[in-house]
Amino acid sequence: MRNVYLTILDVDATLIFWIGVLVAWMLASNGMTNTIAFFVGWVRDVSPAVQLAVIMTDRNRTQMNVLRLIYSDSQILLCKWHVLRAMRSHFNTSEFPELWARVKALVNASQSADFVQLWVEISNDPSVPQSFVQYMRTEWIPEVKLWAMVMWKNRSILEEGNTNMLLKVYVFHFSAAIR
Numbered sequence: 001m002r003n004v005y006l007t008i009l010d011v012d013a014t015l016i017f018w019i020g021v022l023v024a025w026m027l028a029s030n031g032m033t034n035t036i037a038f039f040v041g042w043v044r045d046v047s048p049a050v051q052l053a054v055i056m057t058d059r060n061r062t063q064m065n066v067l068r069l070i071y072s073d074s075q076i077l078l079c080k081w082h083v084l085r086a087m088r089s090h091f092n093t094s095e096f097p098e099l100w101a102r103v104k105a106l107v108n109a110s111q112s113a114d115f116v117q118l119w120v121e122i123s124n125d126p127s128v129p130q131s132f133v134q135y136m137r138t139e140w141i142p143e144v145k146l147w148a149m150v151m152w153k154n155r156s157i158l159e160e161g162n163t164n165m166l167l168k169v170y171v172f173h174f175s176a177a178i179r
Contacts, residue, residue, distance in 0.1 A: 036066045044070055058082035059146075078147040083107055087140065091132045099128050108149050115150045 044050075052074040057063050059078050067076055084107055093100040102122050109115040119141070123133050145151045 033062050033066060036063055037070065040066055040070050059086065076146065077152070078143075080107060080147070080149070083140075083147045087136070090135045091129055096128070099125075099132070107147065110149055112150055115148060 052071050055067050055071060055074050055076045056079050057067065057076060059082060064076055067074070084104060087103050087107075088100060091099060099122065102118055106115060106118040106122065109118060119136075122128055122136070140147065
């Protein structure tokens with residue numbers, strides 16, 4: 001079976017496995033490697049015919065390392081919602097609205113030339129906090145293939161990070177309902 005997608009959300013190490021529909025969900029008391037490895041291994045073992053094409057995660061390094069070990073042939077991508085949330089946490093979007101617009105455009109750029117131009121503008125703009133530029137250079141630019149839409153051409157809707165946002169909203173409302 002091909003074109004199966006796995007989405008990892010970090011809600012106390014939440015794992016969602018799907019073929020368009022939620023099949024399994026793990027809520028754990030911790031995000032430890034052994035806990036995540038146990039569950040991901042279990043998903044693999046109960047579905048040996050399933051070969052995951054793409055795994056979407058929120059950049060939790062423990063999850064990513066486990067997934068690379070257990071699903072070594074799968075492509076790991078980062079959820080766009082989580083990427084933008086992480087990037088904007090390193091500057092005040094109200095104080096730098098133009099930077100925020102450019103960061104969103106950078107993440108969503110569909111053409112290589114646009115992506116490069118936006119990055120050059122951001123990294124060379126004297127009004128942009130240098131701490132943010134350095135953060136981008138060390139944390140995000142080296143992993144551009146995991147998060148930039150320009151690298152994700154010809155993908156189905158299930159492979160886009162926006163679907164993760166819908167699941168986050170569901171988790172939020174579900175959690176509120178059971179409290």
